[in-house]
Amino acid sequence: xxAVDTDQLGSDVDLDQHGATWVMVCLLGxxxxxxxxxxxxxxxxxxxxxxxxxxxxxxxxxxxxYASAVVAENHEAPTGEGAYSxxxxxxxxxxxxxxxxxxxxxxxxxxxxxxxxxxxxxYIMMMGMGTVLQLRLSIISEDTATATYSTATSLAALLxxxxxxxxxxxxxxxxxxxxxxxxxxxxxYLVATACFYLIGVTENPAIIVPAYxxxxxxxxxxxxxxxxxxxxxxPANMRGRVMGFMGLCGALAMSAAAYIASAFVGNTxxxxxxxxxxxxxxxxxxxxxxKDPQHTAAEVPxxxxxxxxTNFFVNPLKYPxxxxxxxxxFLAGIAMTSFLNxxxxxxxxxxxxxxxxxxxxxxxxxxxxxxISIIFFTGSGWLSDKLGVRRPLVALAAVIMAGxxxxxxxxxxxxxxxxxxxxxxMGQAMYLTVDLALCAAVLPSEADAGKDMAxxxxxxxxxTVIVPALAPTIxxxxxxxxxxxxxxxxxxxxxxxxxxxxxxxxx
Numbered sequence: 055x056x057a058v059d060t061d062q063l064g065s066d067v068d069l070d071q072h073g074a075t076w077v078m079v080c081l082l083g084x085x086x087x088x089x090x091x092x093x094x095x096x097x098x099x100x101x102x103x104x105x106x107x108x109x110x111x112x113x114x115x116x117x118x119x120y121a122s123a124v125v126a127e128n129h130e131a132p133t134g135e136g137a138y139s140x141x142x143x144x145x146x147x148x149x150x151x152x153x154x155x156x157x158x159x160x161x162x163x164x165x166x167x168x169x170x171x172x173x174x175x176x177y178i179m180m181m182g183m184g185t186v187l188q189l190r191l192s193i194i195s196e197d198t199a200t201a202t203y204s205t206a207t208s209l210a211a212l213l214x215x216x217x218x219x220x221x222x223x224x225x226x227x228x229x230x231x232x233x234x235x236x237x238x239x240x241x242x243y244l245v246a247t248a249c250f251y252l253i254g255v256t257e258n259p260a261i262i263v264p265a266y267x268x269x270x271x272x273x274x275x276x277x278x279x280x281x282x283x284x285x286x287x288x289p290a291n292m293r294g295r296v297m298g299f300m301g302l303c304g305a306l307a308m309s310a311a312a313y314i315a316s317a318f319v320g321n322t323x324x325x326x327x328x329x330x331x332x333x334x335x336x337x338x339x340x341x342x343x344x345k346d347p348q349h350t351a352a353e354v355p356x357x358x359x360x361x362x363x364t365n366f367f368v369n370p371l372k373y374p375x376x377x378x379x380x381x382x383x384f385l386a387g388i389a390m391t392s393f394l395n396x397x398x399x400x401x402x403x404x405x406x407x408x409x410x411x412x413x414x415x416x417x418x419x420x421x422x423x424x425x426i427s428i429i430f431f432t433g434s435g436w437l438s439d440k441l442g443v444r445r446p447l448v449a450l451a452a453v454i455m456a457g458x459x460x461x462x463x464x465x466x467x468x469x470x471x472x473x474x475x476x477x478x479x480m481g482q483a484m485y486l487t488v489d490l491a492l493c494a495a496v497l498p499s500e501a502d503a504g505k506d507m508a509x510x511x512x513x514x515x516x517x518t519v520i521v522p523a524l525a526p527t528i529x530x531x532x533x534x535x536x537x538x539x540x541x542x543x544x545x546x547x548x549x550x551x552x553x554x555x556x557x558x559x560x561x
Contacts (some may be wrong), residue, residue, distance in 0.1 A: 068318070095465045143341050153288045156272035158371070159287035160345035166296055168340040171285045174304040175336025176277050179246070181304065182311025182329040183270055187262075187317055190326060194257045212370035213520055214271055215512060221275040222508035225282070233346025234504070235279045235286075239337060242276020243270065247330040254280040278511065280337065282504045283344065285494040291439055297490040298435020301483065309420075367505060368498060376497040378557050382448070383493070383513035386485055389455055391517040391551075392543035393462065393478060395523060396536070403534050405468060415468060422472065423479035430483035435491070443561045445554040446491040447484060452551035454481030459544035463537040495560045525541065 145153065153160055191199035202304045228234040249269025253262050284296050299458065311329060311486065318324040370377025397419075401412040438447055457477055462474035499504055528539045 056400035083099055091363075098306075148289065148291045151291075155287060157349055158345075160236060160343075161403045162292060165287040165344060166292065168344050169280075169288070169296060170299050172280055172283075172337045172340045173300045175299075175333040176280055177303045177307035178311045178314070179243075179273060179329040179333035180277055181307040182315060183250070183266075183273065185308065185312050186250075186315050186325050186329060187266055190253060190322060191262070193319075193322065194259075198259065200470070202263065206263045209263065210267045210270045211515070213267055214274055215515060217271055217521070218274055218278060218511060219505050219508040222278055222282075222504035222506075223438045225279050226506040229349055229351055231348050234349060235282055236341055236344075236346045238279035239276045242274075242279065243273045243330055243334050243337065246273035246276065247327060249546050250326040250330055251323060260493065269330075273333075277333075278508050279504065280340070282507055283340070283346075285503055285507060287495070287501065288343065289444065290491070290495060293494055294438035294444075294488060294491040295432070295435040297494075298432045298487040301487045301490070302428060302431040304486075305431060305483070370508060373496075373498045375557050375559060376498060379489075379492055379496050379555050380510060380513050382452070382553045383489060383510065384516065385519035385546040385550035385553075386452055386455065386489070387514040388546035389459060389484060389523060389543040390514075391521040392539055393459060393527070395518075395522060396539065397462070397475070399469075399533065400462070400536050401471075403532075404536055405465075405471065419472065423476055426476055431481050431487055434484040435487045438488045438491060440445065444488055444495060445557055445560060447488040448492055449551040449554040451481045451485035451488065452547050454478075455485065456544040456547040456551070459540045459547065463540035463544075468502050492557075492560065496557065 063246055152162060159165065184203075184207065188199065191202050225234055225238045228237060229239050246269045249272070250266045252265045253269070256262060256265075281300075283295060284300070288296055313323055314328055314332075318328055368376045368380075370380075398412055398416055401407050401415055402409060407415060434447060434451075438444060458474045458478035458481060461477065462471055465471040465474060494505065497506050525539060526533070528542065529535045530538075
């Protein structure tokens with residue numbers, strides 16, 4: 055299914071196609087370096103411009119000080135400031151945004167390919183770490199595997215809640231010559247690889263648990279730094295389809311990781327190191343070819359460590375769009391977690407299947423929903439870009455998920471539950487694709503993009519901690535009150551849909 059429960063889908067990675075794509079990207083990058091003129095630096099008047107405001111709207115009635123410094127993609131270089139000013143005046147807001155991004159981050163179409171290649175390995179790493187840890191712990195001792203795994207994952211989840219936005223803030227403040235995002239990608243992926251190597255060579259739970267917590271945290275930090283690149287380096291009118299492909303990679307990654315891990319289960323070092331190693335291999339083209347510009351101290355958010363904590367969250371009163379999108383995402387996250395974390399128990403308790411049969415039925419559900427997720431991950435992103443809208447599609451997706459939850463809660467047999475499952479897969483794929491583009495559209499500023507996208511990530515991470523803690527009370531003494539659990543989740547999801555009209559300035 056979607057990125058929340060990606061173990062429901064499966065796919066193989068086409069290595070030949072991957073290799074061909076990498077070669078093509080390399081050739082594109084070489085051609086760019088050979089033929090493209092060096093872009094002018096950002097004028098001070100343009101730095102810090104809101105990512106959600108069309109460039110022209112900041113300079114109504116006056117000449118845009120940035121107009122002479124950038125060249126739109128597929129346009130010839132200006133012969134003089136006056137020549138380009140005339141050309142810029144005829145640009146649409148979309149072309150002007152493309153011009154700004156091209157000058158600062160390189161050609162968006164090349165960036166798209168680099169992001170998609172990076173997503174393949176990145177999602178396999180993120181979705182596969184739990185799988186390889188379970189296999190490693192089972193090899194050591196089946197009796198203690200469950201307890202050790204629960205301890206490691208719980209500690210990692212709690213630690214990442216404050217640390218990931220903190221690391222995002224540090225990324226925003228980075229002034230390295232290698233840019234703001236690349237150093238954190240490299241650090242995160244390398245530390246994760248080292249920690250997982252340590253897990254592969256030891257059998258001591260006292261070492262495995264902290265190694266997993268540190269490794270997963272750094273892997274998430276590196277992946278979050280990568281995930282900011284499509285927000286910064288791709289124009290809004292192309293962003294939806296890219297988010298769709300990224301979501302598709304996430305949906306297929308768990309099954310791909312499980313398939314790859316099964317091939318190395320006899321070698322514990324390779325078992326643990328293959329996921330982060332694949333992430334490193336797939337991110338190399340982006341590290342080499344993506345233009346991550348260096349920022350001076352004056353261009354990055356100001357203040358020391360104290361200011362990072364005081365500005366940790368975005369003020370929803372000052373930036374209401376950000377607040378409404380975050381709240382809607384949080385409510386949808388509660389719905390997704392409630393359904394995907396407890397559906398197997400529903401098959402056992404309410405539909406009266408034994409655990410082995412429930413596992414097989416879960417596999418059938420995965421196979422049936424896979425093509426639906428593929429279609430709606432890719433199709434909804436394309437449709438969102440084509441129509442130029444975000445809010446209506448996010449609202450529709452939330453309503454579909456709410457309806458699916460009600461149907462699942464009232465289902466009396468597996469056939470009805472299957473229909474509800476497929477409807478939920480449709481809504482979830484649609485939501486996670488377009489919602490990412492909506493998040494990118496309401497960021498308060500480019501300067502804090504890393505931290506703010508990490509805060510958006512909390513909207514989906516918090517429910518994974520809250521729902522399992524509250525669900526036993528809601529389900530009751532017999533753990534069978536699923537109409538109440540999923541009914542509450544459906545109401546939350548529907549409220550999230552009702553919040554969409556409150557978001558202003560985004561179609």
